[in-house]
Each structure stands twice: as C-alpha cells, then as structure tokens.
Amino acid sequence: MQDEVPKVLVIEDSVTSMKVIKHLIMNVGLEPVGVNCLADAEMALARTNADEFLCAVVDYCLPDALDGEAIDFTISAAIPTVVITGRLDEATRTSVLNRDVVDYIPKENAQVYEYLGRLIKRLEKNREIGVLVVDDSRLSRTMITSLLDRHNFITYEASDGEEGLAALRQYKNIQLVITDENMPNMTGLDMVAEIRRTISKDDLAIIGLSGEGSSALSARFIKSGANDYLNKPYCHEEFFCRVIQNVEYIENIEAIRRASNTDYLTGLPNRRHFFTRISANLKIAPVNVVIGMVDVDMVHWINESYGYEAGDKVLKEIAALLEKHFPNSHVSRFGGEEFCIYSSGLPIASIAGAFEAFQEEVSHHRVYFEGNEIQSKVSIGVTSQFNGDIHESLKVAGANLHKAREQGDNQVVFS
Template sequence: MHESKRKVLVIEDSITSMKVIKHLLKGADLEPIGAASLREAREVLSRSGSDEYLCAVVDYCLPDAPEGEAIDFSIEYNVPTIVITGRLDEVTRTNVLAKDVVDYIPKENAQVYEYLVRLVQRLDKNREIGVLVVDDSRLSRTMISSLLKRHNFNTYEAEDGEEGLAALRQYKNIKLVITDENMPNMTGLEMVAEIRRTISKDDLAIIGLSGKGSSALSARFIKSGANDYLNKPYCHEEFFCRVMQNIEYVESIEAIRRASNTDYLTGLPNRRHFFTRIQANLRIAPGNVILGIVDVDQVKWINKQYGYEAGDNVLKSIAKLIEKYFTDCHISRFGGEEFCIYSSGQDTENLLEQYRTFCMEVAQSKIDVGGQFVGFAVNVGISGHFNGDIKETLHFADTNLQKAKEKGDNQIVYS
C-alpha cells in the first residue's frame, strides 16, 4: 500500500516565500499545504484536523494576525510550530522564543530556507531517536525534556549518573545524553567517563551542562569523553542547534558505516562485514555451524544478451529471496554472482529444507526484460564441517558448489 507523504502547513502571505518553501518541501518528499492568512489556516485545520501535520511553518506577521496570533493558533492545535519572519528586532525574537515554538528563523538570506527544510526533516526523523536527560533537579529535567519534545524526540530522565547508566542499558534508541555535573551518587563527569569505557563518541553523543560557567569544567567534560558542553542558562536557539549538530554527527557516522558494510547493488552486507559478523558470532555461539554458498547461473549470459541492468535485476531478485528464506542467518553478497549464508545453532534438516524451498522458488522466478520474461537458476554448496577455522568451512562449501554445478540447475550439495 502506498504510504502518504507527511503534510506541512505553511501559513505565509508572501507569494514569493510561499513558492520557495513549497518547492523545497516537495523536494524533501513532503506535502506542503498553504494558507495565506490565519482565517485560511483555521479553515484548513477545521477540514482535516491537526494530526495529519508533521509541523506548521508560520509567518509572524499576517494581514489578519499582525502580532504573531497565528503562532498561538498552531500551538493551540498541538502542531509543532516553526516561526519565520522578516522582523529582525530583538523584541520580536524575545516574544517568539517565549512561546512553545520549535525554532525561530529570520528571513535574512536564501540559506535560512535550506535550514528550514533540514529542520522539518529532522522533526520526522526525531520520532525514532531517544535523548537521555540526567540532572538531580526535577525542574531542570522537566524544562530540558519539554524543549526536546517540541522537536519530537523520545525523552528519558534520570536524577543521577547511576540512574543514567541504567537507562542507557534499558533504552537502545538513545543517541544523545545531556547531563549536569553536580549530582549525588555519581557526578556527570564520572558518568561520562564510565560511558566511554564501552560506548564511543561515534555511537553516542554527550553534552555536558553546568551552571558554574567554568572554562576548566568544560575542558574536563570534553577530556572525559563529552562531545560538547553548554553553560546554564543557555539560549534556546543555541541549545537546539547543539542538539541537532550532535545527533547529526552520530547519524553521519552510522551512514558511513552502512555504506562501507553494505553491497551497493543488493543492500545486503558485503564480504568484509560478513566476516566481521561471523567472527563475533563464533565468540558467542559457535555451535552447529553451517555455511552455504549460492552461485547464480546465467548472469554473464543475461548481461551479454539483455544488458547489465537485466543481470543486476537477477542479482537483486536473488538477494530478496535469500532475505525471505534465511531471516535467522547471517547473509552476504560475497562478490560477483555469489552469496553466502551462515548459520549456527539451527536444526540442520530444517535449514536444508529452507534451501530446497528457496531453490524451488528460484526455478519459478523470472525477470521482465522489455516484456520478455527471462528465467535464471542457482546452485548451492553447503558445508557443516567446522573445526574452528571458518575459511576451511568455506573451502568445503565451495567444493560442494562445484559438485552442484556439475549436476545441473538449482542443485544442492551438502556434506
């Protein structure tokens, strides 16, 4: 079923600004719904309700709402609100930031619109991200959590370092920790140092907080393993910028890792990542190791006859079938036309039946090449021999693969 795009309500009376914002939001695969006045915005939300909207982008000054009344309207409807304005005076800025807005963006240059789209995209991504707030002051925790919730983060709270460590163990979606220094039982610095014993800066960002305003303390936080530091009291805009910057740092590292560990064509783990995962598995559960090599026949012939796109589609089809049938195994595109499937601790006969069913479906599969349906086949060599050296197991599987090829298409040889 086709998933509908996320809607963004844009309340803006400038035709030029509305066009620019709509164009950028559509480019980000979002659906902008425009309203040129507060009255139009009321009509829009009365028809559809607020639940359909990811957020609202609201101009501060409108013909029928000259003093930010439209901001109060969208907040009352519980729609996360981003304010844009041509007013650059400090009074307007202070008035806006006193409201429960996501952010305040002055119309200074073209770059602010790029920032706006990035911010809207973040609101969608943040629904899956956890942030842990560690502070012995309930008031401080509540204030920080309320700010984070404006940006759709999942927030968790702890009143000292020990509770903070327990929360990290419990909630696996936490990407950022915001911690005060002065706490009972375990201080912020002690907690940061303990976290960094097992979790690197690339996997979890930490922002230190303190009301003391000491440059020495900020240096101690950084040296203990924090990614960043903020003095209390802090500006809301700076707080949000620091949070976004640190979350995006962790995400960028994750993206780099995925790119380096993933086969670009099929999306499966690549050969290098496959061996890394196997070595980790062997340390934990080395029992009943079974390794299979799947070789796709006719790919070179299909490339020559129908073009490389057709051959790529065959490989992608095989990858999807492997994912379908071997959900409890470590799988990989091993290179070229070969895929590798590793399992440990599984019942051998059940696993062999999965291979047989997989080959039967491959035999019935075809790809569409310009209206012509082209079939393909695989052969599988499987080894259950393991004496501690996975390379030797691979050798036996490859030997069985050659025997399977000699027998014909969609054949399995196991020893």
C-alpha cells in the first residue's frame, strides 16, 4: 500500500488567493484542503486526523475570525502554521510573531507565493532531517527544540559535549548541530573540534550559540569548525533563516556529489564512484569478494534499428534489473553498455546464482518502445579470484566477459 499524500489545510476567503495557493501545493506533490472560514476549518478537522496535515496556510483576517483566531485554532491542533495576510502594519506582524507560527508572509506581490511554495516543500523535507541541540540548560534546549518542531525537524537533545558526541554516533539522520559554549564535562568549542576530526563541514553543519555576545567567541567557534554562530537572545526569524541556510548547504553539497557520482542515464553510481566505494570497502578486509562484468548485447543494432532513445530505454531497464537481483552489492555503470557488480561478505554460491537468475530474466524480458517489442540479452564475466587488488580482479572478470562474448550472446562465464 502506498503512503498517503500529506495534506495542507488552506484557510483563505479570497477566491483568487485560494486558487493560487492550491496550485502551488499540488505542484510540490501535496494535497490541498481548502476552506474559506474558521467554522469550515473546524468541520474539516473534525472529519480528518490532524496528523494527516503537513501544515496549514492561514489568512490572518477571515469573515468569522478577524484577529487571527484561525491561527490559534490550527496551532492548538498541533499543525505547523504559515500565516498569510494583506495587512502590512507592524501591529499585525507583532501579533502574528507572538504566536507559535512557522512563518509570516505578507501578500505584497506574486513573489511571496513562490516563497510560500518553497517553504511548504521545505516543511516536507524537514520530516527526515535530524537536528541535535546541545545545551546544559533544559529551558534553553526546550525553547530551541520547540522552534525546530514548528518546522517539522526531528530533534535530539544533549546536556553537554560528551552526550552530544554520543548522540551523533547513535542517530545517523542528524544534519545539523546547534550547540551552546559553556557546558560541563565538555564545552561546545571542544565538542566542535572533536566532531571535525572525523566529520567535515560538507557532511554536518554546526551552529554555535552563546549569551556572551563576544565577537572573539564567534571567531573561535568558526575557527574550531562551526559553520555559523548566533548570539543569545536571537530573533526567531533570524534563527530559522540560519537553520534553513545551513541545512540547505548540506543538501546542496550532497546534490553536487550525487551529480558527479551518478550515471545520468540509469541513476546508478558511475565508474569513479565505484572505485571510491570499493576503496573504502577494501579497508575492512572483505571476504568472499565477487566481481562481475555485464555487457548488454546488440545495443548498437538496437540504436540503428529503433533509434538511440530505444537503446537508452533498454539500458535503463537492464540497470533496474541489476538493482533488483543485487540489492546488497555495489552496482555501477562503467560506461557504454557495460555494468560492474562488486559483492563481498555474501556466500559465493548465492551471488553466482544471482548472476544466473539475472541472465535468465533478461533473456525473457521485453522492452516496449513506440509500438516495438525489443529483446536484449547480456554477456557476463564473473570471478571470485581476489588477492586484494581490485584492478587485477577486474581484468579477470573482463577476460571472462570476452570469453562469454566469443561463445555467443546470452552467456555467463564464471571463474
């Protein structure tokens, strides 16, 4: 059963604004639930579990809720709430920000709706992101985590640097650490320095906090390895801007890595990433190493007969079958029609069986393209000969692949 699409509650009495907001919500793959007054919102929530809503987009002034009562309603239902309003006066802004809202968006121009779309998408992503708050003050930790909860982050707490390091080892989804400086056992600066011994700024963001207000301390945090720094007390809007900026920095670095390490056509790791991953695996003295080279037969003929798009579709479907049959192995596209599979730690007999099952399924698989039924086959060379040199094993697997080609299409040669 597929997961249900998260809903977004929209409380807005303007027909035009409702149409625009619903459109942008659907564009980010979510389901809008629109009502035009507080009474209808109460009825909608009575029919639906509040947990089904990712967030609510609420107009400040409604026919039956002139002074933000609809905001209080969604917040009391524990739904992260984004406020939109045509009022631009300071009193309204202060009234909104005194509530536990996610953000406040004035209806000034069309660009604010683009911002709203990015914000809603951000709230969806945040559900998978862990943030560690390290502070010896329970009150301070609670205040920070309550702010992070508004933005749907998964939060973890630690009362000093040693507990913070332990939490990092335990929870693998942490992308951001927010830490105070003055703590017992291990200070924030010492914890940051210790983290940076093994985790780079590109893999984990750190924001330092302190109530001292010292420019020297902010510099010390940055020099110790923090990505950013905030003085206490801080404005909630600035806090969220810093948090999102640092989380998106980590995401952007990861996106660049994926782009450089991923084959654009199949989505599999590319040749360069293959050697990076295998080099890391070789450091742990792997056992039962098996290397397989797969060549897709007749791709040139398919390209000439049906066009390059047909050949691309064949390669993509072959890649999907490789992922299916080798879920616990490293599968990469080496280029052209060649793929490589590296397995370690699994019974050699089971891996040999996986190659045979893969070859058998490919032989019966049909690719449908523009009304044509295309059959493709594969030649496979496999070896379990491994002396610690991955390049030597690849040569043996490549030689076996050459033998398989000489024997005709759809063959497996194993040594």
